[in-house]
Amino acid sequence: MQATWLVFRREIGQYLGSPLAYLMGAAFLLLTGITFNNDLTLSIGNKPLEPALIPSLLASIMILFAPLLTMRLLAEEQREGTLELLLTAPISDSSIVIGKFLSAWAYFSILLALTLIYQVIAVSIAFPDISHVLGSYLGIWLYAGATLAIGTLFSATTENQILAAFLSMITLIVLYFGDAISQIVSNTQLADVMFNLTLRGHFMASFAIGILRAEDLVYYAGIIVIALFIAIQIVSSRRWR
Amino acid sequence: MIEVKNLVKKYGNFTAVDNISFQAQPGEIVGLLGPNGAGKTTTMRVLTGYMPVTSGSVKVAGYDVTDDSLEVRQRVGYMPEQVPLYPDMTVEAYVLYWARLRRTKNPKQAVKAVLEQFQLLDRRKKLVRSLSKGLRQRLGLAQALVHNPPVIILDEPTIGIDPKQVVEVRDIVRSLRDNHTVLFSSHILSEVEQICDRVVIINNGKIVAEGTTDILGEQTHSDLALYVHIEGDKEQIQGLLQQIPAVSDVQAHESGFIIRGNNDELRHAVMQLIAEQRLELLEMRPIDRRLEDIFIKLVD
């Protein structure tokens, strides 16, 4: 626990201390801000504000954003050789991986919390369904956790950050659009099953439209646990090579 | 403190460390000497719990590296060959991080003490990336010592730094003797002679010699190599050098020759030749015995 906290604290310091992180944060806020503003302008007098607007946007953005946030985590430690010191410190391998994953998730949570500003504005002028809004935020928060865990996993596989980002992007794209394959063969039953396996299947069909389902929580938590478990095995296996 | 018995380490089919055994007692500095690819780093990585043994047993600070890896890791300070750094951290934060991960008591105090010891205290707020190579080396040592481990493992700590800093690092290592067991690897013979109490020489993963550094000196000291540069016709001078009875071998080197021969007589014989033949001696200096020479001698 102690070690997880120490690793977490160092990593979150890296996120908040690096100019790149601020650039990414700025891009994140700009993108969500523009989207919100467009929706606001369109809505006036036409339609109600979309409550899950920003979370829905983030669902697709995370496919690019999660790999960028996480590619550094373990790949850099391998390249710099600091992983050798971590693995010869009296700490468990899981505390390294979990501390790193949690730091990425915490950094994302900060950015996500900042977008709540838009919701405050929305509430003051358009009275959206607040539980719908909060539900969609919970959904995207878990969804992001799953994508960041997958990013952490691929960061453990290589010392090349670009390769790590590339591999996790491909994986996330497959997990996101996986059902498209079954749509091509136009088998609707298969498409349904596939849709229920994809990342967006558990977001668009529930959180985004104001529904909370246990299966979606289990799905994202499951992905997090499995991805981190594999990442820990990969880190441990380095010890045995 | 360190007990290695019949250690074998294979990478796939390749045997990097082949059945070696040695020990290091508390208060002892043991040198692991060997040319590139000898298996020094591999041995150290096994001792620090970074890699498992293929076979054999390794005990460090009383604990088996396979069965009690965490206990071993708690008691070892390790500086890898390339000092692993976090460039974006400050000097102080970097050492504090390792101190805390290794559960040091009073980490802040321990960090301050170790930074003082390595004259890094005034640079504690500097970013690691801004340090020179020599300072990075010292930071690597500070990191390895901050939790005051009984066993210290240093992988070629003097490689790639300038001569003044080499001397500094050697002094630091020598000063560790009293309270620690130190395993120190190098491929420089004279360095190991200066610093270590005992030396284990390995080549191709096997131990070729082991003993106190004095014994090593005796085994290899009887021959001396000198570089001499004498004004005049090269062939003629080579002929003259070869005629000296004390000289066993003459090789052209740079603008002069390297001569080998009996330690006690060699210099004297050369000076005599210079005087008799009225030659002009431009340069004469001893050549560091090369590790390879010693291997050849030891393996013979």
Ligand SMILES: Nc1ncnc2c1ncn2[C@@H]1O[C@H](COP(=O)(O)OP(=O)(O)OP(=O)(O)O)[C@@H](O)[C@H]1O
């Ligand atoms: N991870 C690895 N996988 C496969 N072979 C390796 C690995 N690490 C080292 N080797 C091989 O094992 C042998 C011993 O390597 P090691 O790094 O232990 O030597 P060394 O004595 O530290 O050499 P140097 O002075 O160059 O640091 C070398 O032939 C090396 O090529």
Ligand SMILES: [Mg+2]
């Ligand atoms: Mg080495």
